[in-house]
Amino acid sequence: MQLVAYASEEPPFFRSDEMGSAVHAASLERPVKLMIALEMIGYYDSAPGSQDYPYPAMSWLYPDRGDFIAVVGRMQDINAVRQVKATLLSSRYLSVYSMNAPGFIPGIDFSDHLNYWQHDIPAVMITDTAFYRNKQYHLPGDTADRLNYQKMAQVVDGVINLLYNSK
Template sequence: MEAGPDVPGLVRELTRRADPARLRDDVAFLADRPRSRIHAPEAMLRAEAHVAERLAEAGWRTERQPFDVRWRPGCTDRPGGGSLSPLRFRLHRRLIGANLLAELPDADDGPDADDGAAVLVGAHLDTVVGSPGADDNASGVAALLEVARLLGGLPRPPRVRLACFDMEELGFVGARVAARAARHGRRVSGMLCLESVGCFADEPGTQTMPAGFGALFRGAAGVVQARDRRGDFTLVVHRRSSDAAAELWRRAAGAADPRLPVVTLRDPRPDGPLGTLAGLAVPPLNHLGRSDHAAYWSAGIPAVLLTGTANFRNPRYHRPTDTPDTVDPARLTAVAVATAVTAALWRPPGHGR
């Protein structure tokens, strides 16, 4: 019988090289001002330059991919908490933005060379109006940059790609463009989304849940209740197609230093357009698709959301007070290590076949 991957061993190796100070510095740089292609374009260009520079230092080749889309349904990027209210809906007449995509020139081809598909790690770079977005989502971008450093330093770097998405706060616009291209080009076999992953709260009662979750997801809700509703865990949202990634991430987080508690939650919907439509019948399910991974689900690509649950834990979500001092660098580093391990070892369904 073939031995499984040595998850604890790889966690230990990457933890030795990980550096919380680097993540703290990246969060501080990105989150010293709001970032928006529409409302703060100079700040977005500054953030892009920082990301590209850090990726180049880690040995990654970065490509800026502009997009120009018209009449796209989405939402406003004005502060609105975690509301899924129809009042936030917008039909965008025209949006001009850009994603940053990166890959390692010397990635290990291994058995997957024939199809060229790779696991993608993604995080969005923009913020809502008026918020510096330390947790949402400088934390995700900082973790992505550390993933780049850790994977780029391996003797045989795995086939992984990275993406910093634009206009997530307008309705996952950049991710939808990238996911559509990935589906047609068969370039992505699976996706890991880093969304608001730097905020932790150890006090009882700091974690809330959306209305109706207790009935829909009794297992996950029971775990949260058993932990006295402490907001000290990372939520891993997956579907059947990404079960293996969720399990890999849970194992890696359990071996990390500091150890990260994990709550896993399986979205019962299928990948593809049918899953998107199912959210109309059961509105609470839409909370599981509130970031860029939803674009990949809709494109039929296995995906996982990694999150600190945003407004269900963080009272500073979408506010001017979402500042770098509220992000935990040590635990954010553990998130980056677990994500790097999962990206390196996950083989989504059909991958390499």
């Protein structure tokens, strides 16, 4: 098991060979069972209409309130997404939704897990959906006082539980 923190995830490095996760994924010499990307896990908003989606029709399947965590993966990673989702749901404190989708869905590959997919390594992203929820994302109002540290800790506890119980 490796815990890896990446530098250079944001532009101008995003989607480049200099992106920290691209360097790490390319350097791996042993098989990887699963990469889990924690991408924006701290912003929650229970107001109606606070959650947006890349396609309006997605609001028929997913909540209109930004008070959940999402587990996202490729179609071929469906079992990993299900396992991560089930473990996070076992905490009983988190509302968890999931999606397995092709890479052309906007946002599906907007983090470090993308670089593992490019090396055919199973990977999932755990996310609060970033700019689809947080209207101050990457703006001056994107401040630490707007984050829900209790929910972030619950997500991390869920990931620790997943790792502890993995074979």
